[in-house]
Amino acid sequence: METKFAFEPWTITERGFQPENLRENESVFALANGLIGMRGNLEEASASGADTIQGTFINGIFDSEPIVYGEAAYGYAKNHETICNVMDAKGLVLTVNGESLDLGRSKVEGHTRILDLRRGTLHRSFLWKTAGGAVLEVEMERIVSLTRQHLAAMKIRVYCISGSANVQAVSQIRPARIAAGDPNDPRNAGGKDRSLKTGNRRADGNCLSMQQFTKNSGQVICCAVNHVCENGQADACLAGDGLSWTMQCLLSAGSCLDLEKSIAYTAGKADEAAQLMAMAEEECQQAPSYTVLAAEQREYLDTFWESAGMSIEGDDALLQGLRFNLFHILQSAGRDGLRSVCAKGLSGEGYEGHYFWDTEAYILPVILHTQPEIARKLLEYRYSILPAARARARELGHEKGALYPWRTIDGQECSAYFPAGTAQYHIDGDIAHAVAEYYFSTQDLNFMADCGAEMLEETARFFYDLGFYSREKDGRFVINCVTGPDEYNVLVNNNTYTNRIAAETFINAAKFMRLLEEKRPEEYQRLCERIGYEEQEAADWEKAAELMYYPPKKDGICLQDDDFLNRKPWPLETIPAEKRPLLMHYHGLTIYRHMICKQADLILAMVQFGDSYTEEEKKQNFHFYDRVTTHDSSLSMAIFSILASEIGETEKAYDYFMSSARLDLDDMQGNSKDGLHLANMAGTWNCIVRGFGGMRFEEDTISFHPVCPAQWKGYSFRVIFRGRTIEVKVTPEGASYELICGEPVEILADGERRRLG
Numbered sequence: 001m002e003t004k005f006a007f008e009p010w011t012i013t014e015r016g017f018q019p020e021n022l023r024e025n026e027s028v029f030a031l032a033n034g035l036i037g038m039r040g041n042l043e044e045a046s047a048s049g050a051d052t053i054q055g056t057f058i059n060g061i062f063d064s065e066p067i068v069y070g071e072a073a074y075g076y077a078k079n080h081e082t083i084c085n086v087m088d089a090k091g092l093v094l095t096v097n098g099e100s101l102d103l104g105r106s107k108v109e110g111h112t113r114i115l116d117l118r119r120g121t122l123h124r125s126f127l128w129k130t131a132g133g134a135v136l137e138v139e140m141e142r143i144v145s146l147t148r149q150h151l152a153a154m155k156i157r158v159y160c161i162s163g164s165a166n167v168q169a170v171s172q173i174r175p176a177r178i179a180a181g182d183p184n185d186p187r188n189a190g191g192k193d194r195s196l197k198t199g200n201r202r203a204d205g206n207c208l209s210m211q212q213f214t215k216n217s218g219q220v221i222c223c224a225v226n227h228v229c230e231n232g233q234a235d236a237c238l239a240g241d242g243l244s245w246t247m248q249c250l251l252s253a254g255s256c257l258d259l260e261k262s263i264a265y266t267a268g269k270a271d272e273a274a275q276l277m278a279m280a281e282e283e284c285q286q287a288p289s290y291t292v293l294a295a296e297q298r299e300y301l302d303t304f305w306e307s308a309g310m311s312i313e314g315d316d317a318l319l320q321g322l323r324f325n326l327f328h329i330l331q332s333a334g335r336d337g338l339r340s341v342c343a344k345g346l347s348g349e350g351y352e353g354h355y356f357w358d359t360e361a362y363i364l365p366v367i368l369h370t371q372p373e374i375a376r377k378l379l380e381y382r383y384s385i386l387p388a389a390r391a392r393a394r395e396l397g398h399e400k401g402a403l404y405p406w407r408t409i410d411g412q413e414c415s416a417y418f419p420a421g422t423a424q425y426h427i428d429g430d431i432a433h434a435v436a437e438y439y440f441s442t443q444d445l446n447f448m449a450d451c452g453a454e455m456l457e458e459t460a461r462f463f464y465d466l467g468f469y470s471r472e473k474d475g476r477f478v479i480n481c482v483t484g485p486d487e488y489n490v491l492v493n494n495n496t497y498t499n500r501i502a503a504e505t506f507i508n509a510a511k512f513m514r515l516l517e518e519k520r521p522e523e524y525q526r527l528c529e530r531i532g533y534e535e536q537e538a539a540d541w542e543k544a545a546e547l548m549y550y551p552p553k554k555d556g557i558c559l560q561d562d563d564f565l566n567r568k569p570w571p572l573e574t575i576p577a578e579k580r581p582l583l584m585h586y587h588g589l590t591i592y593r594h595m596i597c598k599q600a601d602l603i604l605a606m607v608q609f610g611d612s613y614t615e616e617e618k619k620q621n622f623h624f625y626d627r628v629t630t631h632d633s634s635l636s637m638a639i640f641s642i643l644a645s646e647i648g649e650t651e652k653a654y655d656y657f658m659s660s661a662r663l664d665l666d667d668m669q670g671n672s673k674d675g676l677h678l679a680n681m682a683g684t685w686n687c688i689v690r691g692f693g694g695m696r697f698e699e700d701t702i703s704f705h706p707v708c709p710a711q712w713k714g715y716s717f718r719v720i721f722r723g724r725t726i727e728v729k730v731t732p733e734g735a736s737y738e739l740i741c742g743e744p745v746e747i748l749a750d751g752e753r754r755r756l757g
Contacts, residue, residue, distance in 0.1 A: 019050035037346020048104025083353020091172035134163030325681035337380030348675020385411030401462025429501030460509035476549030486601035581632035600639035638683025703748035
């Protein structure tokens with residue numbers, strides 16, 4: 001493995017100025033808190049000879065513009081929704097004796113940046129030997145607070161080692177920059193106008209504040225910055241189309257300039273602009289000191305790492321990668337029930353800040369077993385857009401139920417290419433699966449009464465209306481013309497994964513409606529009246545699940561869909577590396593007529609619904625689909641790794657895991673500059689816990705069937721289950737289990753019942 005960073009247990013360190021890696025490292029060093037996201041840009045914004053992608057984002061804040069079709073048709077998605085790159089408050093320009101800091105030109109030694117995963121900070125330090133002879137030690141550190149969702153902060157220290165230094169520090173709020181995407185790459189946001197309109201700007205004493213409005217979506221973003229500095233002369237003013245606060249002081253050897261910036265962002269509806277501006281100004285002016293914020297951050301992360309603890313003996317590189325991945329998952333997840341997890345987190349503009357099914361299928365399990373209260377909020381977001389999902393189902397001709405969008409921000413379908421987008425009806429099942437798994441892991445009946453049962457009921461209604469009992473399939477329930485998780489096989493009949501997750505949705509919807517009737521009869525009755533539910537629906541769903549059709553096996557191969565084996569073979573070894581990913585080099589029709597997969601699909605079904613397949617079926621199909629899958633999606637390798645672990649192919653599981661664990665840290669796909677691959681990051685946790693650790697849910701409890709890769713001396717992980725924190729330690733000799741906190745609990749370990757606590 002070619003690695004970019006030294007193997008350190010809790011930090012990611014960049015040594016020296018690396019202009020060739022600047023853009024991807026801006027993603028790696030991003031900080032966020034579920035609302036605010038700041039790329040790891042240099043405070044001075046740019047350096048001569050270096051290419052940068054500036055970025056500050058507010059989760060859920062987007063602008064829209066009509067999708068222009070050459071040939072439009074009824075029911076096509078109407079608007080793009082694209083996350084806004086908002087005004088940037090990280091800026092700090094340092095000038096000493098008339099020389100501005102520029103890493104491309106200035107004489108700088110020992111330049112170091114450190115992302116600290118335990119402290120949640122980005123620290124930067126270097127020695128600056130100015131042309132005028134002064135030598136200065138410069139330190140800068142920033143935080144995006146995980147405990148105060150509207151706040152970020154910076155601390156700057158300039159220490160004069162020798163000489164005399166007339167220092168000018170200019171703190172800025174710079175207007176948002178227009179998107180930096182590639183219009184020829186569907187994974188990026190190129191060609192979309194997200195320029196914002198600037199509203200009120202104020203420069204008052206030590207406080208700067210600015211408003212910006214979206215052009216079409218009716219949203220406003222407010223930013224305020226307050227400065228604390230005890231030495232020097234300060235002045236605040238409008239500066240071009242931005243704002244600046246300037247501090248000047250004279251330093252002699254042994255003296256220093258200490259500056260703190262408190263940064264607040266608020267956002268919402270445009271008609272709330274005045275209140276939101278006042279809130280941002282109050283937040284930053286009343287913010288605690290940087291020291292207090294840093295202490296809060298450390299305490300929060302200490303608690304997180306206590307519950308999400310993970311270790312690997314014998315592979316420091318992988319352990320660093322896993323902790324890095326967990327850190328970014330934590331800081332990317334929305335926490336207020338109004339926003340979810342962008343496909344790239346809040347680290348870049350890739351995929352336009354959209355929410356996909358990745359959240360429920362990959363990311364939510366990680367959060368559920370490390371931060372279950374955040375998992376509930378992510379599901380509450382899906383409940384908040386249920387009215388839009390109902391409207392979308394009606395638009396597509398379904399009298400009942402709700403169809404969630406494949407990609408969205410505010411609930412509207414944003415995919416202009418319906419064959420690989422809207423047709424992925426399995427998203428309804430992915431959300432329903434997450435709802436049921438949340439309840440199983442938390443026993444949170446309040447959530448089911450408030451949100452969960454209704455989401456299950458509406459997704460079951462949709463699937464029931466989508467499918468039908470086919471005479472040609474001996475009266476089985478079939479679901480035609482859908483796209484499964486694999487986007488290289490579109491508009492197929494009876495995608496196995498879709499049919500299986502629809503059947504599960506039917507069963508769970510019936511089960512939880514009856515559970516609600518038994519445990520919360522009054523709330524059950526109110527729900528029935530509100531949505532017009534009839535008891536016969538549950539029986540209808542259960543019958544459809546019982547009679548669900550699955551493509552029959554052919555020579556031991558479980559078909560991904562009815563016609564998968566009827567497509568033309570395309571051996572992977574005949575495809576040049578420079579022609580990957582296929583979607584960037586071949587027309588869709590060329591891809592769709594071949595027997596080739598972009599990502600795990602049938603294999604995902606075998607992982608998700610393992611009890612439906614024998615071990616021999618899993619082995620045979622793993623090897624078959626391994627030969628026809630390009631893994632052009634970062635969602636793929638983790639799923640293959642999990643199934644490989646289950647069938648005893650531990651070496652193969654390890655290889656797939658190795659290909660995903662440091663994917664962004666080492667920029668293994670060459671596109672980390674556009675943002676991190678959050679679902680892949682979550683997949684690596686699943687590789688450890690659900691793959692090597694063999695965690696499953698069985699017989700109303702949690703079970704483990706762990707294996708240990710030969711390359712490791714051992715590993716351990718912790719999961720939260722029904723209020724208990726359980727630690728699993730695995731060595732080549734065996735496994736041990738310990739209840740870290742919570743009431744005693746019974747688990748299954750290699751098929752044997754054990755009581756912990």
